[in-house]
Amino acid sequence: MKHQSIYDVSLDANPANYEALTPLSFAKRTAHIYPEYPAIVYGDRRQTWGETYDRMKRAASALVKRGIKKGETVSIIAANIPEMFEAHFAVPMSGAVLNTVNTRLDAEAISFILSHAEAKVIIVDPEFSDVVDRAIHMAGLTDALVVDIIDDTFDGGRKIGSMTYDELIAEGDTDFDWSGPANEWDAISLNYTSGTTGNPKGVVYHHRGAHLNAMSNIVTWGMQQHSRYLWTLPMFHCNGWCFPWTIAANAGVCVCLRAVRAEPIFQLIRDQQVTHFCGAPIVLNMLANAPDELKDFSHQVKVMTAGASPPAAVIAKMEAMGVEVTHVYGLTETYGPSVVCAWKETWDDLDGDDKAVKKSRQGVKNVALDDLMVANPDTLAPVPSDGQTMGEIFMRGNVVMKGYLKNPSATEESFKGGWFASGDLGVMHPDGYIELKDRSKDIIISGGENISSIEVEDVLYRHPAVMEAAVVAKPDEKWGETPCAFVDLKPGQDVTDADIIAFCRDHMARFKAPKTVIFGPLPKTSTGKIQKFILRDRAREA
Numbered sequence: 306m307k308h309q310s311i312y313d314v315s316l317d318a319n320p321a322n323y324e325a326l327t328p329l330s331f332a333k334r335t336a337h338i339y340p341e342y343p344a345i346v347y348g349d350r351r352q353t354w355g356e357t358y359d360r361m362k363r364a365a366s367a368l369v370k371r372g373i374k375k376g377e378t379v380s381i382i383a384a385n386i387p388e389m390f391e392a393h394f395a396v397p398m399s400g401a402v403l404n405t406v407n408t409r410l411d412a413e414a415i416s417f418i419l420s421h422a423e424a425k426v427i428i429v430d431p432e433f434s435d436v437v438d439r440a441i442h443m444a445g446l447t448d449a450l451v452v453d454i455i456d457d458t459f460d461g462g463r464k465i466g467s468m469t470y471d472e473l474i475a476e477g478d479t480d481f482d483w484s485g486p487a488n489e490w491d492a493i494s495l496n497y498t499s500g501t502t503g504n505p506k507g508v509v510y511h512h513r514g515a516h517l518n519a520m521s522n523i524v525t526w527g528m529q530q531h532s533r534y535l536w537t538l539p540m541f542h543c544n545g546w547c548f549p550w551t552i553a554a555n556a557g558v559c560v561c562l563r564a565v566r567a568e569p570i571f572q573l574i575r576d577q578q579v580t581h582f583c584g585a586p587i588v589l590n591m592l593a594n595a596p597d598e599l600k601d602f603s604h605q606v607k608v609m610t611a612g613a614s615p616p617a618a619v620i621a622k623m624e625a626m627g628v629e630v631t632h633v634y635g636l637t638e639t640y641g642p643s644v645v646c647a648w649k650e651t652w653d654d655l656d657g658d659d660k661a662v663k664k665s666r667q668g669v670k671n672v673a674l675d676d677l678m679v680a681n682p683d684t685l686a687p688v689p690s691d692g693q694t695m696g697e698i699f700m701r702g703n704v705v706m707k708g709y710l711k712n713p714s715a716t717e718e719s720f721k722g723g724w725f726a727s728g729d730l731g732v733m734h735p736d737g738y739i740e741l742k743d744r745s746k747d748i749i750i751s752g753g754e755n756i757s758s759i760e761v762e763d764v765l766y767r768h769p770a771v772m773e774a775a776v777v778a779k780p781d782e783k784w785g786e787t788p789c790a791f792v793d794l795k796p797g798q799d800v801t802d803a804d805i806i807a808f809c810r811d812h813m814a815r816f817k818a819p820k821t822v823i824f825g826p827l828p829k830t831s832t833g834k835i836q837k838f839i840l841r842d843r844a845r846e847a
């Protein structure tokens with residue numbers, strides 16, 4: 306007979322002690338307690354939490370009235386404007402799944418996403434009206450309800466839908482009694498990967514994971530209540546790393562921003578007393594290299610960075626500017642960052658560069674992730690914690706996606722022996738911190754030795770004339786492969802390939818130094834990542 310614990314008897318979950326986790330409840334709570342507090346700042350527009358929650362409920366109710374059913378997809382293509390934030394609540398409050406579409410894609414890619422996601426409603430920011438109109442026609446989605454956002458601050462665009470977002474809200478009911486998911490495993494959102502390494506895949510998040518990662522962001526960053534968060538990280542990317550829901554839980558302020566440029570960023574940091582923002586290392590690099598007169602603020606600002614390895618030199622420059630960097634790591638498949646370089650006070654006394662080197666390690670699991678390991682991908686045996694032996698990075702826990710939409714083979718392939726396989730290669734340090742060395746496709750094998758492209762890039766970023774750099778493998782008869790560096794110089798700089806190679810040789814093992822250097826701008830993906838597959842082709846031809 307099955308053993309029954311004394312705790313099993315009559316202690317079942319009931320409505321008094323169990324509620325499916327969802328991040329939607331954060332907006333309800335914050336609006337109830339702080340209705341008069343600011344929720345949104347955008348140009349001259351100001352919205353309190355009371356007004357914002359009212360708009361969310363009305364939009365949700367209007368979607369239901371329009372016949373949207375639980376589990377159907379509502380897509381939105383928008384910059385980081387207030388409606389994009391509201392949609393993160395309004396759409397799942399209606400029971401639908403929110404699909405945020407990358408705004409930098411072309412009509413063909415958007416058409417693929419809208420039809421793969423079977424979008425029933427498409428909400429469009431005027432900046433993207435032309436490309437979305439073409440995509441809708443390509444996809445033949447003539448039955449979808451297309452809703453135009455009106456943004457008076459944006460010059461251009463046109464109406465392509467049958468109603469505006471505000472008209473939709475006007476149809477809705479302010480007393481709409483929305484209910485959370487019956488099951489916390491229900492889908493809340495659908496995010497397509499950017500296809501850096503292949504075709505975009507539709508990553509499905511559940512309410513439970515979104516709730517947990519949103520809360521984890523607060524812990525990871527030690528965010529004080531009512532933080533003032535600047536929207537530099539696209540909300541279309543992994544739902545802005547779950548930050549719309551984090552800001553609601555934090556009763557914070559969304560400082561919205563359409564275009565990510567240094568000037569408005571520094572201006573908003575100063576004028577809106579921004580306390581937190583997120584961005585890929587490429588955004589940090591842009592800010593670090595901006596003219597000094599823009600960097601006119603004196604209060605404490607924190608930035609969270611992920612998406613690619615932040616070169617230690619970029620971290621050091623940001624911190625010298627008075628912006629504290631938190632380095633995190635993750636994938637679309639893990640709700641954005643789920644690993645953090647948790648900081649230790651004992652490292653405070655290191656000098657700036659050594660501190661930055663510590664901070665450029667990816668780190669340890671965040672509070673929402675159950676487990677993290679670096680292991681042999683064939684046997685799943687963890688590698689020794691020696692900071693040397695390379696393995697693949699695996700994660701598991703509640704902040705790993707449900708799977709890829711309508712793609713069972715890719716889903717199965719990514720889940721190995723109870724773990725999610727990241728496709729990233731790294732090492733485990735003796736103190737339990739992981740350090741990413743490369744994507745498995747990017748590692749360079751020269752004369753039988755592994756060379757981490759990230760390590761070489763890190764040295765290149767320390768060269769004072771270098772603005773951006775990327776390193777890929779170049780086929781070589783003698784060595785198999787050699788590192789080939791692509792370098793974009795700062796304006797007005799004049800250095801030769803021999804200078805760059807000599808600099809690298811002085812700062813790292815000689816065999817790791819690039820043998821070839823090619824100057825010029827670097828090709829980037831729609832999420833600002835350097836397209837190494839294009840560089841590999843160029844290296845082969847060079």
Ligand SMILES: Nc1ncnc2c1ncn2[C@@H]1O[C@H](COP(=O)(O)OP(=O)(O)OP(=O)(O)O)[C@@H](O)[C@H]1O
Pocket residue numbers: 498499500501502503504505506610611612613614615632633634635636637638667727728729741743744832834
């Ligand atoms: N802190 C970090 N340091 C180094 N690399 C990082 C960091 N954070 C993220 N990455 C890289 O970004 C990848 C996740 O990116 P994302 O989920 O946005 O997909 P993608 O690369 O843009 O697209 P696709 O999965 O389609 O190739 C990780 O696997 C890792 O290679």
